Amino acid sequence: MSPQVTTRFSLREVAELTGLSEFTLRGWEGRYGAVTPLRTETGRRLYRTEDVVRLNLLRDLVALGHRIGDIAPLGELRLRSLLSSPHSEETALTETPKVIRKIFEGGERFAWSEISRTLEKERNQRSGEDFLNSVLLPFLRELNRRIALGRISISLEHIYSSLMKEELARLRAHPHSRKKASSRFLLCTPEGDHHELGLLIAYTALSLRGISSLYLGPHVPKQELCETALRYGASHILLSSTLKHGEGPVEDPLKLVSFLTRHLPQFSQLWVAGRGFQDLTSPDSERVRHLQSFEALMDLLPGMK
Ligand code: B12
The missing domain is CATH 3.40.50.280 (Cobalamin-binding domain)
Structure with a gap:
């Protein structure tokens, strides 16, 4: 019979597996007791597979807006049920304004001219500030959320960032207000x-x-x-x-x-x-x-x- 192999991960490996920085991992452990890794004789951290699973759950919930201090003490079952509860990703998606959903659906299909038309329509219907507050900022929030969940490829992330920069430049090119402040x-x-x-x-x-x-x-x-x-x-x-x-x-x-x-x-x-x-x-x-x-x-x- 072959000996049982138990996998253990170092801090650096867990950072790579979870996408959480080493600093965050140490903080979540020290401040909130999110996981308690084993230690080698020289004091280096050794994580079990279940620690990595738990950290991934905590990461996804934090990305959905939960506070680490609130969720760190919870058991795995409770964490899983939170992920599928009313604050779940699906709910967040349906709460997302229609125009934002349209942008992301278009992006999945690389339908950039369709996205341009959608944005142009919104821009023409709103004041510059309203477009910034009601379209661009919610778009950015949703983008960050998706990036944190690992739902966006690197190339899409770059395209969306450029899109955001272009839209901001367009708004600046047509100021809706005359220079009036002395600041x-x-x-x-x-x-x-x-x-x-x-x-x-x-x-x-x-x-x-x-x-x-x-x-x-x-x-x-x-x-x-x-x-x-x-x-x-x-x-x-x-x-x-x-x-x-x-x-x-x-x-x-x-x-x-x-x-x-x-x-x-x-x-x-x-x-x-x-x-x-x-x-x-x-x-x-x-x-x-x-x-x-x-x-x-x-x-x-x-x-x-
Ligand atoms: C785009 C991006 C990059 C781009 C930046 C391009 C550019 N020209 O701006 C590039 C590829 C260059 C990059 C590089 C790096 N990045 Co980076 N990056 C991001 C990303 C995906 C988005 C950041 C962003 O611009 N957000 C837009 C802002 C507006 O949103 P926000 O940060 O959530 O801010 C909120 C508030 O803080 C507030 N706010 C923010 N700014 C301001 C300003 C004002 C005036 C006000 C009022 C409010 C406000 O409003 C926002 C909405 O609520 C994030 C991941 C993410 N999901 O956030 C990582 C992220 C910021 N990057 C990170 C890291 C570690 C790096 C690198 C070190 C990676 C590496 N190993 O090389 C390098 C560092 C380069 C450097 N020296 O700066 C980490 C930072 C971790 C930390 N807490 O410090 C993040 C969080 C990714 C991660 N989870 O690890 N990155």
Whole structure:
């Protein structure tokens, strides 16, 4: 009889199998007790197959909007029933606006001219801001959800991202509002972070509201940012970061904000947003504001002087 082989996985292997980063895996274990892997004599983690199954379930539920702290204590049966409960993917799909479903159905068939027509029709029926809030942002949310669930191939992901960028550029090309605000925004992502979609959305929102802005784009060194803020006379710096410290080559957000509050011109306010700044909920300077969402950004813009 052959000896029984029990498969064990290292932290790196589990990261590859689940698509969760090593940082997230350690966090879910340490903070929420999501799984308790075995340990080698030297203290390295060894995961069982059932740990990987459990982590995949937790990952899918988090992508559907559940909080890890709420679901981490639940057993496998309960997790499975949650996946097929009213918050299941099917329900999320039927709750998705019809136009968004049409875009994704078209994308599956590579029917790009059909998608263009659908978007054009929506664009013509709505104001720029309504198109942004009711079509583009829900489209992005659904796209992120599908990516997190592993439902989108890499090429489709790239095509959808380009589509989003084109639509945003189109909105900016036809501003619906004349320049009226005296504010001057400077937009960028921190050095090391190349994710610029969130920044482009904000740039488009500012343009639709007639607010002057200078788009520096992604990966801007902090010293350069401070210098440009001074030369441009920026009333606001909008800094968006998607990468979390430890998961990419970006500086600790606390240290970055502390540097900026010391070196930005006194007349500039600093607004930070995106998941890279998620943990910076109450910055300790009055000049710094943390924006939780695009809705929060839009709410802040109208009354600006
Ligand atoms: C597109 C993408 C890329 C593209 C970026 C292209 C571009 N020019 O923007 C490319 C291919 C370059 C890329 C590279 C990498 N990526 Co990437 N990427 C993504 C992806 C698929 C979408 C991110 C995005 O743009 N979302 C759009 C924004 C608007 O949505 P959101 O991030 O959910 O933000 C929400 C809020 O935070 C808020 N918000 C966000 N920004 C802003 C801005 C303002 C002003 C406001 C008010 C609100 C706001 O609103 C959003 C909706 O609620 C995500 C996966 C995902 N599903 O999110 C991974 C993801 C962000 N990437 C990730 C990683 C790790 C990388 C790489 C390190 C991968 C690698 N190993 O090479 C590199 C890093 C490159 C670098 N140095 O920056 C991780 C980040 C993990 C973490 N928590 O830090 C993610 C989450 C994937 C994953 N699950 O592992 N990536």
